[in-house]
Amino acid sequence: MGDEPVPYFLDQGTTKTYRIPIGHLDYKFIEKCTDVKHLEKILRVLRSGEEGCYPELTLFCEKRIEHLDPRSRALRKDKPAATASDFTAEEWETINDELMSWVTEMNEDDKKPQYLRTDALHERQDNLPPIRCSSSCLPANQNKKLQNKLRNKKNVPRDYSEWDKFDVEKECSKIDEGCEENNSKARFFSRPSLPIIEKKIDTTGMTMKEKIFIATREKEKGNEAFAIGDFEEAVTYYTRSISVIPTAAAYNNKAQAEIKLQDWDSALQDCEKVLDMEPDNVKGKLEHKFALLCIILFLANKMVHIHSCC
Structure with missing residues (x-):
C-alpha cells in the first residue's frame, strides 16, 4: 500500500x-x-485517470467503500452479455429448448386473435350502436336546421351604441322558445335500440386456450x-363466461350482481354452485347466507301482509 509513491503536485489545488x-x-x-458519497467521488476521479493512474x-478506495457500504452503486461493474461459451452444453441446450417453446407458444397466440376476428368479433361489430354524441344520432333535417341557425346567427353588439338597440326581453323569449322546442323534440326523439347480447357463446371448434381467453374476457x-x-x-x-367455462369466480361475481338486482333465487342457486365447486370459498358462503336471509325476510313480510289482509 505504501510502496506506490504519490507525487508532490497532489498536495496542491483541486481536481x-x-x-x-x-x-x-x-x-x-x-x-x-x-x-461514502465523498469516497465515491474520489473513486470516480481515480478511475478516470485525470490526475494520473494509481x-x-x-483498489484501496474500493475496499474502503465496500467496508462502509457494501451496496454502494460505485462498486457495481458492467458485465458483457452472456454468450453460449459462458454456459455448459447442458445449460445451453435447456435455454435453447425453453426459447423455442416460447416462440412456438407466441406463434399460436398470434393465430388466436385471427380466429376470433373472422368469426365471433365480425358478427358483433356489424350490430354495434352508433357512437355516443355523434351527429349520426340526429335526424338529417335537424342537422340542417342547426347548421342554418349557426350560419344565420347575428354577431353580438361590438359598440356601446349598438347595445341600446339590443332588446333583452325579446332575446330571452327566443331562448325560452328554443328550450321548449328542444325539450319537445327530445321527448319524441328515440335513440337507436342497442343490440341484444346473446347469453350463450357457441364454443364449437374452439381449442382450450381459446375458451380460456374468451371466458376470461367475458368475465x-x-x-x-x-x-x-x-x-x-x-x-x-x-x-356468457360461464357458458364457455364454468368457474367459481364467474358464478361468485354473477351471484353478487344478482344480489344487487334483488334476484334472491338466482343468487342462491349460483352461491350453491360456487360451494359445490369450492366448499371453502368464504365469499360464496357469505353471499349464500345473505341471499338465504333475504329470501326468509321476503317470505316473512309476505306472510304478514296476507295475515293483515285476512
Missing part, C-alpha cells in the same frame, strides 16, 4: 471533476474518511359493467 482537494487522493485520508490506490366485461352499476349487463356477461 477538475467534483473540485476535490488533491490532498484527499491519499491513503491516510481515504482510510480515515467515513463519508491502480493500488483505486372482465362483466366486472366493468358491475363497476359502473349496470348489474343486468354484468349478469349477462358473467352468464
Whole structure:
C-alpha cells in the first residue's frame, strides 16, 4: 500500500471533476474518511485517470467503500452479455429448448386473435350502436336546421351604441322558445335500440386456450359493467363466461350482481354452485347466507301482509 509513491503536485489545488482537494487522493485520508458519497467521488476521479493512474490506490478506495457500504452503486461493474461459451452444453441446450417453446407458444397466440376476428368479433361489430354524441344520432333535417341557425346567427353588439338597440326581453323569449322546442323534440326523439347480447357463446371448434381467453374476457366485461352499476349487463356477461367455462369466480361475481338486482333465487342457486365447486370459498358462503336471509325476510313480510289482509 505504501510502496506506490504519490507525487508532490497532489498536495496542491483541486481536481477538475467534483473540485476535490488533491490532498484527499491519499491513503491516510481515504482510510480515515467515513463519508461514502465523498469516497465515491474520489473513486470516480481515480478511475478516470485525470490526475494520473494509481491502480493500488483505486483498489484501496474500493475496499474502503465496500467496508462502509457494501451496496454502494460505485462498486457495481458492467458485465458483457452472456454468450453460449459462458454456459455448459447442458445449460445451453435447456435455454435453447425453453426459447423455442416460447416462440412456438407466441406463434399460436398470434393465430388466436385471427380466429376470433373472422368469426365471433365480425358478427358483433356489424350490430354495434352508433357512437355516443355523434351527429349520426340526429335526424338529417335537424342537422340542417342547426347548421342554418349557426350560419344565420347575428354577431353580438361590438359598440356601446349598438347595445341600446339590443332588446333583452325579446332575446330571452327566443331562448325560452328554443328550450321548449328542444325539450319537445327530445321527448319524441328515440335513440337507436342497442343490440341484444346473446347469453350463450357457441364454443364449437374452439381449442382450450381459446375458451380460456374468451371466458376470461367475458368475465372482465362483466366486472366493468358491475363497476359502473349496470348489474343486468354484468349478469349477462358473467352468464356468457360461464357458458364457455364454468368457474367459481364467474358464478361468485354473477351471484353478487344478482344480489344487487334483488334476484334472491338466482343468487342462491349460483352461491350453491360456487360451494359445490369450492366448499371453502368464504365469499360464496357469505353471499349464500345473505341471499338465504333475504329470501326468509321476503317470505316473512309476505306472510304478514296476507295475515293483515285476512
